[in-house]
Amino acid sequence: MISIGIFSLSCCEGCSVQFLNLEGKLLEVLKYYNIENFRLAKELNSLPVDIAFVEGTPTTAEEVKKLLKIRRDSNVLVALGTCAATGGVPGLVNTMSKREAMKVYDSNPPYMPVDPKPIDYYVPVEHKLYGCPFSKDELMELITAVIMNKSFKNRESSVCVECALRENACLLDKGELCMGPVTRAGCRALCPSNGAPCRGCRGPYEDANYKAHIRTLMDMGITREEIIEAYSMFSYEPLKEVIAWLKEQ
Amino acid sequence: MAERTIKIDEITKIEGHANLTISIEDDKVKDVRFGVHEGSRYFESFMLNRSYKYLPDLSGRICGICTVAHEIASVLAVERALGIDPGREVHNIRKLMLYSSHLQSHVLHLFFLALPDYVNAESAIALASREPELVKKAFEIKEATNYLTALLGGRAVQPCTIVPGGHTKRITRETLNNYKKRMKELYPKLVETAELFLSLDYPAYERDCEYVALVAPNEIPLYNGEIGCTTGSYPPEEYGEHLVEEVIPYSSAKRSLFNGRDYMVGALARLNLNSGLRDEAKELAARYGYKFPSHRVAWINAAQALENVHFALKAMELVDEMSEYEPSRKEGKEDGEGVSAIEAPRGLLIHHYRIKKGKATYVNIITPTAMNTENIERTLRGYISEIADKDDAFIKMEAEKIIRAYDPCISCSVHVVNTK
Numbered sequence: 098m099i100s101i102g103i104f105s106l107s108c109c110e111g112c113s114v115q116f117l118n119l120e121g122k123l124l125e126v127l128k129y130y131n132i133e134n135f136r137l138a139k140e141l142n143s144l145p146v147d148i149a150f151v152e153g154t155p156t157t158a159e160e161v162k163k164l165l166k167i168r169r170d171s172n173v174l175v176a177l178g179t180c181a182a183t184g185g186v187p188g189l190v191n192t193m194s195k196r197e198a199m200k201v202y203d204s205n206p207p208y209m210p211v212d213p214k215p216i217d218y219y220v221p222v223e224h225k226l227y228g229c230p231f232s233k234d235e236l237m238e239l240i241t242a243v244i245m246n247k248s249f250k251n252r253e254s255s256v257c258v259e260c261a262l263r264e265n266a267c268l269l270d271k272g273e274l275c276m277g278p279v280t281r282a283g284c285r286a287l288c289p290s291n292g293a294p295c296r297g298c299r300g301p302y303e304d305a306n307y308k309a310h311i312r313t314l315m316d317m318g319i320t321r322e323e324i325i326e327a328y329s330m331f332s333y334e335p336l337k338e339v340i341a342w343l344k345e346q
Numbered sequence: 347m348a349e350r351t352i353k354i355d356e357i358t359k360i361e362g363h364a365n366l367t368i369s370i371e372d373d374k375v376k377d378v379r380f381g382v383h384e385g386s387r388y389f390e391s392f393m394l395n396r397s398y399k400y401l402p403d404l405s406g407r408i409c410g411i412c413t414v415a416h417e418i419a420s421v422l423a424v425e426r427a428l429g430i431d432p433g434r435e436v437h438n439i440r441k442l443m444l445y446s447s448h449l450q451s452h453v454l455h456l457f458f459l460a461l462p463d464y465v466n467a468e469s470a471i472a473l474a475s476r477e478p479e480l481v482k483k484a485f486e487i488k489e490a491t492n493y494l495t496a497l498l499g500g501r502a503v504q505p506c507t508i509v510p511g512g513h514t515k516r517i518t519r520e521t522l523n524n525y526k527k528r529m530k531e532l533y534p535k536l537v538e539t540a541e542l543f544l545s546l547d548y549p550a551y552e553r554d555c556e557y558v559a560l561v562a563p564n565e566i567p568l569y570n571g572e573i574g575c576t577t578g579s580y581p582p583e584e585y586g587e588h589l590v591e592e593v594i595p596y597s598s599a600k601r602s603l604f605n606g607r608d609y610m611v612g613a614l615a616r617l618n619l620n621s622g623l624r625d626e627a628k629e630l631a632a633r634y635g636y637k638f639p640s641h642r643v644a645w646i647n648a649a650q651a652l653e654n655v656h657f658a659l660k661a662m663e664l665v666d667e668m669s670e671y672e673p674s675r676k677e678g679k680e681d682g683e684g685v686s687a688i689e690a691p692r693g694l695l696i697h698h699y700r701i702k703k704g705k706a707t708y709v710n711i712i713t714p715t716a717m718n719t720e721n722i723e724r725t726l727r728g729y730i731s732e733i734a735d736k737d738d739a740f741i742k743m744e745a746e747k748i749i750r751a752y753d754p755c756i757s758c759s760v761h762v763v764n765t766k
Contacts, residue, residue, distance in 0.1 A: 120485040141469075185407075190392045
């Protein structure tokens with residue numbers, strides 16, 4: 098039996114919920130895996146585990162320590178979902194000054210928070226499952242790969258590839274600010290297939306051609322400011338340099 | 347002087363991170379602290395200066411269980427601010443999504459978070475070896491509720507189709523028929539679920555307090571209605587005059603009072619203030635000896651189970667009234683102010699925005715758990731006072747039953763500040 102744990106740092110816990118959403122498949126998974134740690138669903142939680150799935154991102158010093166402990170007590174660490182993999186939506190707070198962000202708490206938080214970062218900023222990570230929430234199919238691929246002792250690889254192509262396979266009409270052609278061309282595939286173009294432009298929740302892939310994407314958007318009459326906003330939404334941390342470059346244009 | 351402290355560092359089987367400290371002196375409760383120790387994510391800060399178009403998407407990320415509720419509360423506040431009416435069909439699609447999201451959340455809470463306490467199991471997963479059929483059925487019900495949300499919203503967690511002025515997904519007759527067919531198949535299972543959760547042995551503790559929920563005659567409104575309490579009701583825009591939040595030093599979600607009283611929101615509050623429960627659910631309640639209004643806190647579980655039956659019936663009725671929908675998007679003004687009040691699974695949810703030139707200049711979000719925190723603490727203090735002479739393990743168990751009944755969602759308490 099392979100022991101696993103599902104751990105949660107600051108986040109919406111949608112990825113924990115998504116794990117439970119494996120439903121019938123989860124009962125199959127339990128034939129090969131023991132869930133030793135899952136605070137959302139279990140009373141008794143222990144370490145070490147063979148595989149630690151971590152959702153969210155540390156926003157306090159306590160959580161950084163928790164992450165370090167999980168790393169120490171696991172053989173394989175998986176960043177579960179976009180917050181853990183890229184910093185995700187919480188990373189948006191890094192676009193503003195601390196002073197501004199603190200105003201919500203009457204400028205008086207009990208102690209200094211930590212900037213939301215991808216978890217590999219703190220510890221080595223073996224695998225990343227992208228998406229907000231992550232894709233159940235990719236999780237099953239990863240879980241199966243581990244059972245079969247095979248390697249797991251993330252897709253290094255754009256959402257557009259999958260969108261074209263589903264024969265969707267291109268949303269850029271309709272004038273929408275779609276992030277598909279620079280966003281990592283693996284979701285089977287879920288949002289465009291439901292009529293919504295890709296928001297980039299899976300973050301950028303390795304060879305994304307930002308310049309071409311930005312030029313296309315600008316030619317469509319979309320402003321630089323709007324592009325910066327769209328690029329920042331899920332991927333401020335990995336796209337910081339692109340965003341800085343954009344600001345100078 | 348015999349003094350003891352009972353501490354739970356991390357309460358399990360709730361959404362988010364919280365702890366509990368109970369101090370007892372000579373079998374009397376000295377102090378009870380329900381502390382929230384989830385990190386801050388500053389939603390109300392980074393949503394500022396964002397385009398109104400992104401506010402619903404961002405709001406969804408506040409909570410992974412009640413995503414739909416946050417997205418809908420957000421989209422309604424935006425539309426009210428900018429004077430947009432997306433039209434009847436869009437409102438109806440959202441109502442259907444709200445129904446299925448309540449089912450998703452209630453089912454997750456009842457089977458996976460609450461049930462283990464009452465059947466002497468550590469988790470639903472552990473229960474699977476003892477009662478495989480029950481757990482299999484729980485997963486089937488969960489799967490069906492997820493399917494219904496995804497059918498209209500693209501996916502079950504973080505749906506992507508809710509946008510200001512419209513709905514991005516085409517809804518055909520086939521979609522609607524499919525929704526109805528799946529809900530019809532699910533319905534008897536929800537009745538069985540209600541029978542199970544109405545027959546559990548809940549803590550008997552009762553405490554009088556204020557209840558707050560959307561109210562409307564002959565309804566259990568989720569999408570629109572006035573904000574009601576036991577003494578009256580008010581338009582949503584007036585929330586600020588009745589609902590006062592203040593920072594408490596040792597935690598956490600701010601302390602919230604309604605007309606000066608501590609108050610409860612959620613399924614029990616909804617049933618206490620509204621008499622519109624469908625006959626099928628009423629009959630079930632009567633058969634198992636449940637009567638509302640009730641001050642019995644742990645009946646929140648039973649109230650959720652009854653709501654499942656009610657919402658499934660309401661959803662099927664609504665589908666019959668609906669027609670096909672072709673996606674379109676209505677535009678509005680660039681400036682304005684809007685307040686929305688809807689019922690999330692865990693209770694009243696308020697989003698309040700001011701928008702200038704298409705960008706948010708003011709964001710205030712008040713979540714059900716932030717509203718309930720004060721009530722949870724007072725209930726714990728009251729109940730533990732009655733059982734303070736019992737041993738630690740018993741007190742712990744009972745305190746956890748009460749906390750889990752509220753179904754707190756700590757991730758939702760976006761106001762949250764960290765403390766030790």
